[in-house]
Amino acid sequence: MSMKRIAVDAMGGDYAPKAVVEGAVMAASELPEDYQIVLVGRKDAMLEVLRPLTYRAGSIEMVEAADVIEMGEHPTRAFGQKPNSSIGVGFKLLKEGTVSAFCSAGNTGAMMVGSLFTLKTVGNIQRPPIAGYLPLKGGSYGIMLDIGANADCKPEVLNQFAELGSTYAKYTLNLENPRVGLLNIGEEEEKGNTVAQATYQLLKNNKKIQFIGNVEGRDIFNGKADVIVTDGFTGNIIFKMGESMYEHASSVGIEDELIDRMNYEVVGGSPIIGINGNVIVGHGISSPTAVKNMIRLAQRQIESQVVEKIKEAFA
Amino acid sequence: MSMKRIAVDAMGGDYAPKAVVEGAVMAASELPEDYQIVLVGRKDAMLEVLRPLTYRAGSIEMVEAADVIEMGEHPTRAFGQKPNSSIGVGFKLLKEGTVSAFCSAGNTGAMMVGSLFTLKTVGNIQRPPIAGYLPLKGGSYGIMLDIGANADCKPEVLNQFAELGSTYAKYTLNLENPRVGLLNIGEEEEKGNTVAQATYQLLKNNKKIQFIGNVEGRDIFNGKADVIVTDGFTGNIIFKMGESMYEHASSVGIEDELIDRMNYEVVGGSPIIGINGNVIVGHGISSPTAVKNMIRLAQRQIESQVVEKIKEAFA
Structure with missing residues (x-):
């Protein structure tokens, strides 16, 4: 059984990391067993929220990202200067194929920049x-x-x-x-x-x-x-x-x-489409329920293979 | 007591003249005694709707307009070619000061053309x-x-x-x-x-x-x-x-x-502003209630002297 992994920016959104981690735990109980959620962020901060919660062993993993791109930061500048931000690391995981989707309720501009610079657009897609x-x-x-x-x-x-x-x-x-x-x-x-x-x-x-x-x-x-x-x-x-x-x-x-x-x-979220990967952005005010549904949307996109279909259409 | 007159395009809208004439009668019962509604359109068609209705003597008057600009007609062309349309006559009455406002649920484009060509814009208003x-x-x-x-x-x-x-x-x-x-x-x-x-x-x-x-x-x-x-x-x-x-x-x-x-x-309607007169356009699907409220809006504009205030502001 090959695992399908969904990366989630644990530091993104006004109520991060609490709302994100709680939403991830909610999603973990709904996802099939061959799915794994990869929380990206500061391990100590994520662990503090995770510790009292219960979830299936192996359904949630953590990847350290020491930095955070704040909501008000200039997207291009922040993305370039903070490669170890949770958004930067999330795109790295997606680019290298370690995960099949990346979700964030953080800085939407930085998510756009990551999509354009790290994943690149499909075929002749301009914007x-x-x-x-x-x-x-x-x-x-x-x-x-x-x-x-x-x-x-x-x-x-x-x-x-x-x-x-x-x-x-x-x-x-x-x-x-x-x-x-x-x-x-x-x-x-x-x-x-x-x-x-x-x-x-x-x-x-x-x-x-x-x-x-x-x-x-x-x-x-x-x-x-x-x-x-x-x-x-x-x-x-x-x-x-x-x-x-x-x-x-x-x-x-x-x-x-x-x-x-x-x-x-x-x-719970809206996909950036026309790029080489499943990227979903959420509302800054995202609640745990919103984060859970954003992750479920990532699952639907993975199962539908929509990114591959878009690549075929624009080849 | 000088009369304040509100002209209404009896032929304008999907349910004209019935809905317009009925709305005018509703408005007549609400307007102060120094107001008069001037229905503009084909007298026979207007009379057919008016005849069974009851309204205060002198509260409604009719002005003949033999022609009608249909909803789908090209505004500039129709306005130019049909000077005896209800919209054409309505603007004539407003321009010469016989009435203080003109309302229509008919061709909005023709109402814009009439506003621009007959009334003209105030001061340096561009659009x-x-x-x-x-x-x-x-x-x-x-x-x-x-x-x-x-x-x-x-x-x-x-x-x-x-x-x-x-x-x-x-x-x-x-x-x-x-x-x-x-x-x-x-x-x-x-x-x-x-x-x-x-x-x-x-x-x-x-x-x-x-x-x-x-x-x-x-x-x-x-x-x-x-x-x-x-x-x-x-x-x-x-x-x-x-x-x-x-x-x-x-x-x-x-x-x-x-x-x-x-x-x-x-x-019931929306004013075209920045022009030398009270002009209100209504929804094509206007019901009698909508027409009644469009006329009440014309009353409020007349009482507030808003056109004079706009002229002063843009003088």
Whole structure:
């Protein structure tokens, strides 16, 4: 039995290492026996949280990383200057194949830098996006991308997002032929800003995807599209607005199947895609439940072999 | 007693003239006695709806407009070719001062064209935005602009939106010194896309407004800012997403003070501002209640003298 290992940045996030280590222990009880979680961070700090907890022998391992990249640090500078940070070590493990995925609720910028510099993009991918799981009416999920990595996107980049999102959705959501929509402010192809207008033409002529046209703000949760393409500026604002809807509903005691899944904890993280490895970033405020679900997402990506499928698609 | 007259496009919207005329009758029963509603459209069609209804004598008047600009028509072309359309006649009445406001749930593009060509912009305003009333936690409202008129906005244009929104909020929401936020994907001033970064610098140095910095997707409904500045692409998507949240909540029986006000009917319309007149556009699907509230919004704008205040501010 060959072990599948998921590295987790124990020092990443506002409540690290406690929330991360506790979330890892929760995940360990749910993962199959051939999975192992590799906690990356300061051993003494991780051990202090681990010691009173119970978990299956061998389900959790630790790797020392003496340094930490803080949330506010400049991503490129910090990643370069701190090779022994938990993020630096996590990418090293992923690059050398010791682990099959790396998850962090820490500095998202540094996770992007590690993805670009250590793993590198697949084929001719220009800018790897962060793909967000979008809860849809009826209980299923869609994918929206980008949700924050690239604030300005050229049409060519959005066209790549469409292909990436389509392949990602196909293998992780088990959709034969995902319907791809362009987020816009009207249904007609001449609608929208300059970038959206130009992107529409590229998507319409892209034979690798099933383009269904523009989708509007009212369509985001209704399942009109399985994959919604947008820039990281718009996508980020939409995701945070959705999270705030959940927080509001929760604060006034509303329980609802759709709104409850706008809670960031439910999926727990968002993958950076178009790179040579499974990398998942989590919310800075990640709770143990969020970390547990981020690790479960890593498991789903490993099992679906989605990175290999993306490599094949962009070869 | 001098009459204040509000013109309403009786032919505008998916359910016109029925929904519009019925909404006008509802509004007539709520407006003070010195207000009169001027229905603009085909007299026979309007009369057919009006005949069985009851309303105060003199509270509703009709002005004939033989033509109609349909929802799908090209705005500039249709406005130019149909001077006797209800939208064309409405702007004529407003321009000559026969009425103090003009409301339509019809072709928004034609309403923009009429605003630009017939009324003209105030002072050095480059692009008039559509300002949306944003429901805030706790029961009050904020203003978001632009919500759809200008999909691409330069920093200078967004800077004007900030001043316009601030003046509009001051007089219609009675806020002494409205807090203006820039919609962005992070709190720090270097965050965001190229336009947001450049806009931040203009807003920071604009002494005519109280700039409070960036606001994020999670801040849209929490009242961090009274005025949220964004381009018409992002703003439109956010508003439609909010409307769909209400529709979802309504469909599953959720009642909530905040979500209920994401229903477009509650405010009923959105003003085009920065032009020489009170112009309000409504949703294509406007119901009688929506039309009634759109007319009430016109009343509030007339009473607040907001157009005169904007003219003074941009003189």
